[in-house]
Amino acid sequence: xxxxxxxxxxxxxxxxxxxxxxxxxxxxxxxxxxxxxxxxxxxxxxxxxxxxxxxxxxxxxxxxxxxxxxxxxxxxxxxxxxxxxxxxxxxxxxxxxxxxxxxxxxxxxxxxxxxxx
Amino acid sequence: xxxxxxxxxxxxxxxxxxxxxxxxxxxxxxxxxxxxxxxxxxxxxxxxxxxxxxxxxxxxxxxxxxxxxxxxxxxxxxxxxxxxxxxxxxxxxxxxxxxxxxxxxxxxxxxx
Numbered sequence: 001x002x003x004x005x006x007x008x009x010x011x012x013x014x015x016x017x018x019x020x021x022x023x024x025x026x027x028x029x030x031x032x033x034x035x036x037x038x039x040x041x042x043x044x045x046x047x048x049x050x051x052x053x054x055x056x057x058x059x060x061x062x063x064x065x066x067x068x069x070x071x072x073x074x075x076x077x078x079x080x081x082x083x084x085x086x087x088x089x090x091x092x093x094x095x096x097x098x099x100x101x102x103x104x105x106x107x108x109x110x111x112x113x114x115x116x117x
Numbered sequence: 118x119x120x121x122x123x124x125x126x127x128x129x130x131x132x133x134x135x136x137x138x139x140x141x142x143x144x145x146x147x148x149x150x151x152x153x154x155x156x157x158x159x160x161x162x163x164x165x166x167x168x169x170x171x172x173x174x175x176x177x178x179x180x181x182x183x184x185x186x187x188x189x190x191x192x193x194x195x196x197x198x199x200x201x202x203x204x205x206x207x208x209x210x211x212x213x214x215x216x217x218x219x220x221x222x223x224x225x226x227x228x229x
Contacts, residue, residue, distance in 0.1 A: 004159075034216065043205070044160070044219045093159055106217075108152075108159040 002028045004096050006109035013084055014117055021079045021112045023094030029074035030096035034106065035067075038091040050077055084116040121149070121189075121206045121220035129226045136193040138223040140206030141186075147209045149182060150217055151191050154203045163191075163204075198229040 003026040013019050023033055032051050036044040048064075050056035050071035058064045066088075068080040077096075081088050091113050095106040121142040130136055140149065148167045152160040166173045166182045166189065173180045179192040193200055203224050207217035 006159075041221075041224070043221045046216060046218075049216065091157070095160075105162075108161070110159040111157065113157065 002026075002096075002098065002101075002107040004030075004094065004107045004109040006092075006094055006112050008112060009110060010113045010115075012115045012117065015085055016083055018080055018082045019084055019114060021081075021092055021094075021114070023077045023079070023096070023109050025075050025096045025098065025107075028096075028098040028101075030077070031074065031099050032097040033071055033077040034095045034097075035069060035077075035079050036093045036095070038093060038111075040091075044093060047079075081114065084114070086116045089114055089116045121208045121218065123204070123206055123220045123223045125223060126221070127224045127226075129228065130196060132196060132198055132227055132229050134196055134227075136196050136200070136225055136227070138191045138204050138225070140189045140191070140208075140220055142189075142206075142208045143187065144210055146184070149180075149189050150207045150209075151178075151180060151189075152205045152207060152219075154205065154222070156202070160205070193225075196225075196227045198227050201225060201227050 005024045007022045035047045038044045047062045048056045048058045050069050052071050056069035071077040093111040095108045097106045121140045124139045150165045151163040154160050164175050164180050166180050177194045182189045203222040205219050205222040207219045209217050
């Protein structure tokens with residue numbers, strides 16, 4: 001099956017610093033990637049959708065200047081949390097949909113646990 | 118909210134028993150999917166059921182869909198300790214962007 005990886009799996013940073021999370025599709029070309037965040041015992045909330053080569057579409061309430069998304073290639077999307085604060089601590093999960101895949105299909109990465117001190 | 122809502126929020130059973138989780142939603146859907154998430158990990162897709170289907174099976178999993186009641190159930194038969202995880206339903210809405218909307222999940226613990 002299609003595999004999506006994320007790096008790093010865990011990151012701890014100081015308040016005010018920026019953190020970059022990578023999402024890679026390992027064995028398929030991801031035309032669309034999705035970024036979610038998940039608080040403990042909560043649902044996955046979609047943050048943004050990115051299509052390769054174009055600007056990401058952010059969900060209502062998600063600050064695009066704070067959560068920078070780049071989808072520069074068909075196998076890599078990055079999420080940068082700028083000037084991170086403790087309230088940004090969360091579990092960030094990406095998913096990817098590839099060329100020729102059904103619109104129902106998306107493959108999830110293992111997630112990145114961000115802790116902001 | 119378009120979110121699906123799972124019920125119960127938590128379920129604790131003994132190995133070998135069946136586990137049933139329910140999902141209710143509010144508007145017309147194209148399809149409903151069930152996912153599994155082990156603690157601190159990503160999601161694994163379990164099964165998709167379309168709005169014109171009533172029941173699907175996959176191994177020990179059985180999913181039903183009742184569009185008149187706007188609800189779905191996931192049954193795991195003969196549960197195993199390895200089934201311990203959170204289970205989420207995700208709905209894609211008619212006329213929507215086909216990006217699934219997730220519920221809050223059911224936390225299942227299967228005791229060996």
